Amino acid sequence: MNNENLLNEKHEKDLNYKRDMRSPFSEFVGKFKKQKTAIAASVFILTLIILSLIGNKVVPYDYSEYDYANVLQGPSGDHFFGTDEFGRDIFSRIIIGTKISLFVGLLSVTIGAVAGTALGLISGYYGGFLDSIIMRISDVLFAFPGVILAIGIIAILGPGIGNVIIAVAIFSTPSFARIVRSTTLELKESVFVKAAKNLGASDARILFKHILPGAMSNIIVYYTMTIGSSILTASSLSFLGMGAQAPSPEWGLMLSTGRAYIGLNWHMTFFPGLAIFLTVLSFNLLGDGLRDALDPKLTE
Amino acid sequence: MKKVENKNILEIKDLHTYFYTDNGIVKAVDGVDINLKEGSTLGIVGESGSGKSVTALSVMNLLEGTKGKIVKGEILLDGKDIVNISKEEKRKLKGSQIGMIFQEPMTSLNPVLKIGDQIMEGLLQHSDMSKQEAKEKTIKILEQISIPRADKIINEYPFQLSGGMRQRIMIAMALVCNPKILIADEPTTALDVTIQAQILELILELKKIIGMSIMFITHDLGVVAEVCDEVVVMYCGRVVESGDVFTIFEDPQHPYTKGLLESIPKLGVEVERLDSIPGNVPNPKFMPKGCKFEPRCKYSMDICKEEEPPFFTFDNEHKSRCWLCKKEYGGEL
């Protein structure tokens, strides 16, 4: 035995059998670095986050200041994105609007993700009656297209940005529940979970130490992608007049206002639309990049 | 198990097959010479990572679609090169000249095609038989490998059969065009012992009837002793020892072969402890400079660390790649 150990050690040291692999996290960083589009997307998202925090300090104009001398002007050196029907600077409004869009997107999806993850874990791990209830309710929610569902919820709760958050959170919950449930079902049967059970681990320990970390990569990827679509939904609701109310610089609302002037003043719809488009695209690209970097199958 | 003095039906000369992965080049097969004599059964033994399966894949031309590539060396079938030929010629070779069976019969059978159609496919492709003739031949072959209700089985699907049956079907598919050589890559590893016994019996019997040559790849020394005439032992992409089955089992020269033989428990032989080979197969990225087995070898000498040993050839075509064979280091040569 001793001899065996010695040889083992000798073998490893002689061969320089050093660590050529790293912890899961640094491995993820290494793989993520190779994704050029995802890096670009995260730079863009980071910029948005910074702008949402310090936006009011960097904008050239006050976003709510009326300037009747300069209504409906096209893009120029003074007003990069032009002005709207009250002479407000669209560039400033869009920057201030990032805060609203990001806030709505992040908060609603976070609520949905937390609720969905909890429901998915319970549903997948315990199965039985609870599982049936949770899954049937999510089936019902799935049966409605997202926006229609949100409209329904807002019809009950009344318009406003707070209710948009609730509506989006509610309809993103079942997707998270499903994703987490399927991973839970899979991991529940895995040998390492059996091993943990065999060691005497409690359900809570198995759920939070073994199953949740295993589901985390799926959750993160889906979370990122859902933020994009939630921003889109929130903007759509505002566009329909059910979310943010004037004079809020919410992008969807700006788009809606600009619609009346689309023939002559294209910039009023174009720039808010571009902001929504780029933001949603970035979150989707980031999600794609994360998926590739987190996918263990692409390890080899 | 007569002494075979026939010509070589398959010659592998200085084969190098490398895999180009994102993390660098893996030299899976790194200079391998193997000769398969006509009418004999050659066993290729080795552990995972020894390159035995990659050698088989190289011969079978199945590297396409993987990151592997033959970078050097020749493979001659009946004296003709089969590496640098057109795709069309390669396709013709498969099935008609080289038959193959794999470890996992389920994954090598198409789950949505009927058994009969899968076997007939080879016949229809490589000969100008009519469908009816092919069907009759198929049933005949299935009967030959003692599959009951052959005429019914051809209309069934792979999932309806047991593992042993599926492996029989694979054998039928491999043999349908009377290939010159059969390459069997761990054909019984996934099977139960009693089923393994059936399949081994079947392979031996078919060999007698058809007279083909077999390249048998396995990690199980028991199976080798039972079916093979000659044995090649591989380690880290190289052949370390080769010879006829009696020599390899009774007078092994390479410490790795010796270690392998001593480390398997033998039925009815009681020992307190098994002799085991310490350590693990080296990481392909950190291959030792000299002999690849040196870090695990209990006879390791200075020269082993520095220089990779060449082959030393004993009588009877017994070869060993170990410095201990040299007179200088206490050997016979």
Next chain:
Amino acid sequence: MKKILLHVEGLKKYYPVRKGILGSKKEYVKAVDGVDFDVYEGEVIGIVGESGCGKSTTGMLISNLINKTSGKIIFDGKDISNYDNAQMRSVRKDIQMIFQDPYASLNPRMSVREIIAEPLKIHKLTSGKEETDKRVVELLKQVGLDSYHAPRYPHEFSGGQRQRIGIARALAVEPKLVIADEPVSALDVSIQSQVLNLMKDLKEKFNLTYIFIAHDLSVVEHISDRIGVMYLGNFAEVADKKELYKNPLHPYTQALLSAVPVPDPRAKKDRIILEGSIPSALNPPSGCKFHTRCNRAMERCKVEVPKKTVINEKHYVYCHLYDEKE
């Protein structure tokens, strides 16, 4: 006579399968169909059999990883058959498992230190990080690894090393009984013997009792004191290993022994080739389940389930060929 550590009686595991259009007809896959045996303290009992014979299921039933359909399990004098999850947790400390696939049995997201520390934390065997780390290193050294392995992750290890980690984890709680389910079948030949030797050493050192489950008869014969041969959910024969090898009584044992390839090219064998494949555990054959493949089957084998025939104290067989001698 040594102390009985584990007594198993009438252990059954049936999996219901619904058939018919509306799932109205219920049938059962009888994975384990009434198994009785004793495990003595300090012995290694091997359970061999082919796929689907219920050997792994038996192991998981004993460690309560799956719920049994019926049967009695008495461990260390306590009847644990009807323990609930909470009660079972205290028993788990004494019954540990080693799993077949060392790749799958270690959580890929945990470092070796976390993996081996887990049982210590669960059962609060150490207090404080320092003591835990010390114990982890001690366990690593016991299985032939070293402290520099502790911060690494499972994918950095070879199969044999991973199995060593699995063994260290099982030993962490100082169990009395270790159930090893095919612990070496996923390993290369040269690594197999290392792990087998390690298991033997640890058994001596810590006075362990093993239930060693495997399909490879030579491996089981090497490590076990007694061997039970299973076929389709039942034992066919249980005997001392020497006795089983020299004097196998059940036709299935005889066939199984003769089917094992011998690593000696000159060995001449009269091989008993069994015909056909193992029947499905869903609707297994009537009477003696082996009668469909048995070369000595008689009329009564088709109808009558063979009872346990005691040949001697340690050797018993379930076969009609022998029960007249009673």
